Amino acid sequence: MNTETSGLAGKHAVVTGGGSGIGAATAEALVRAGARVTLMGRDAARLAAQRDALNALSLSGTAGDIACIAVDVTQEAAVVAAFEQAGPVDILINNAGQAQAAPFAQTDIALWQRMLDVNLTGVFLCTRAVLPGMLERGYGRIVNVASTAGQTGYAYVAAYCAAKHGVIGLTRALALEVATKGVTVNAVCPGYTETELLRASLDQITSKTSRSEEEARRILLRNNPQQRFVTPEEVANAALWLCMPGSAAITGQSISVSGGEVT
Incomplete structure (x- = not known):
């Protein structure tokens, strides 16, 4: 393995929501950089x-470099058990998330709580599980996959925006707490990305407005200067950079990966 692809050799990374989309792309990027990866x-x-x-x-x-553990990140006891099974973690990618749209007046408490549980409480629980070990070893990289919805507002997704703004607030606060401890905490904030979440958004637009998929895509891209959707690999590259040795001075940041939509 050459030095270009071994920057994370000997490091153990956990990627939540690692079975598809941004999580799967990030896991692959970490493996290519030499990390041992556990998918959750x-x-x-x-x-x-x-x-x-x-x-x-x-x-x-090396056989067995990739492991997987099924867990619901919203369940405290399950998260504790999953990370005990995983063992010491050097890198945590908090990617698990969910988006659901509804006008504010139709956002009931169940939807509100679900968005907070999956997108914010899950980040809290997983981070809490790995942080003591990182502090003890004097090394750690935490990357929270937030969203441009954590940097700006979008209509009809108030609960999702609130949760993702919370992720960025958590990122900034924790980064300050551990700034001298060898642990960095950052967020990447994708715009609309070619994932199952995007497919769900397009389906919702076409079903509720009778517009074609092409028209729905134009609606979602109207504020994007590059006039294209982000790829999972582009988000993964940003997350990987934050985990590499050369990024040790980067902490508390929320990096928009959005084609210039949020600057």
Whole structure:
């Protein structure tokens, strides 16, 4: 393995929501950089398929470099058990998330709580599980996958925006607490990205407005200077950079990966 692809050799990374989309792309980027990776998520079959795909790359030459653990990040006891099973963690990618749209007047307490639980409380629980070990070892990288919805407002997703703004607030506060401890805490904030969440947004627009998918795509891209959606790999590259040795001075930041939509 050459130095270009071994910057994270010997490091153990956990990626939540690692079975698809941004999580899967980030896991692959970490593996290519030499890290040992544990995928976490609710869908055990999807995680296993992603693990097999990563193992098939044979990038590290070491069997068992990729593990997977099924867990619901909103459940405190389950998160504690999952991270005990995973062992010491050097890098945490808090990627698990969910988006659901509704006008504010139709946002009931169940939707509100679900958005907070998945997008914010999950980040809190997973971070709390790994932080003591990182502080003890004097090293850690925490990257929270937030959203441009944490940097600006979008109509009809008040609960999601509130949760993602919370993720950025948590990122900034924790970064200050651990700034002298060898641990960095950052967020990447994707704009609309080619994932299942984007597909759900497009489906919702087409079903509720009778517009075509092409028209729905134009609606979502109207404020994007590049006039295109972000790819999962582009988000993964930003997350990987924050984990590399050369980024040790970067902490408390919320990096927009959005084609210039948020600056």
